[in-house]
């Protein structure tokens with residue numbers, strides 16, 4: 579992997595590491611099912627989710643999982659090719675590392691890899707163990723009908739990795755957040771925060787207590803975002819892991835609901 583071009587190497591970034599376990603045992607620990615969706619949740623804090631559910635908010639048939647700051651987050655439409663391509667473009671643009679030579683070629687290659695990874699997950703993952711959440715401007719969604727207006731995305735996968743679970747005795751599974759990406763023109767407008775809020779809501783709806791993600795140790799921007807969203811660092815890659823293939827050290831950040 580050390581000799582891969584940078585654009586391919588970025589596939590090894592933590593946000594693209596979401597092993598899909600097809601055929602995995604499905605546990606029915608959910609408090610609600612997707613038949614309740616789409617559901618809108620307008621909330622200022624995760625704590626307010628409890629009272630929302632008590633008020634039967636989940637029975638309201640509306641469009642978004644979360645709607646705040648002018649952004650609406652919902653699940654990707656699995657049968658909408660245009661939207662799937664748009665999502666892969668948003669992720670590819672966010673994670674592609676520009677190259678001095680043949681940049682366009684490598685970008686196209688990278689986007690194709692991202693698209694194929696997304697299609698694989700959509701095809702092979704049970705719908706209650708993997709979700710691709712997308713964000714769009716709520717006002718635009720009301721007017722646009724044809725091409726996809728998705729400008730942000732995040733992947734959420736149920737995982738059982740022991741390196742995470744050892745920090746949470748008694749917990750068997752958790753939600754892993756990855757591939758968080760916001761189009762350049764829309765950054766610093768709270769879309770990333772809204773996508774993370776939607777991950778919280780999904781975690782609650784699926785009946786899990788723990789969310790986890792990995793960030794680069796030196797990525798202050800992303801770490802700020804996760805800290806603001808309630809994540810804490812619980813572990814770091816061992817020092818020796820950063821010395822081979824020029825790999826950067828990552829931190830494991832988690833968030834637990836009581």
Ligand SMILES: CC(=O)SCCNC(=O)CCNC(=O)[C@H](O)C(C)(C)COP(=O)(O)OP(=O)(O)OC[C@H]1O[C@@H](n2cnc3c(N)ncnc32)[C@H](O)[C@@H]1OP(=O)(O)O
Nearest residue numbers: 593756757758759760765766767768769770771799802803
């Ligand atoms: C788990 C993973 O998926 S790791 C991969 C993370 N994704 C990437 O690195 C892809 C490229 N980057 C992006 O797509 C975006 O910059 C994201 C997703 C990191 C952030 O999305 P945004 O919509 O811009 O975040 P949002 O507006 O919600 O920011 C919330 C807070 O996070 C922090 N933050 C976000 N971006 C930055 C930044 N560039 N520099 C410093 N702080 C930042 C700030 O505290 C910000 O609050 P403020 O604007 O009031 O100061």
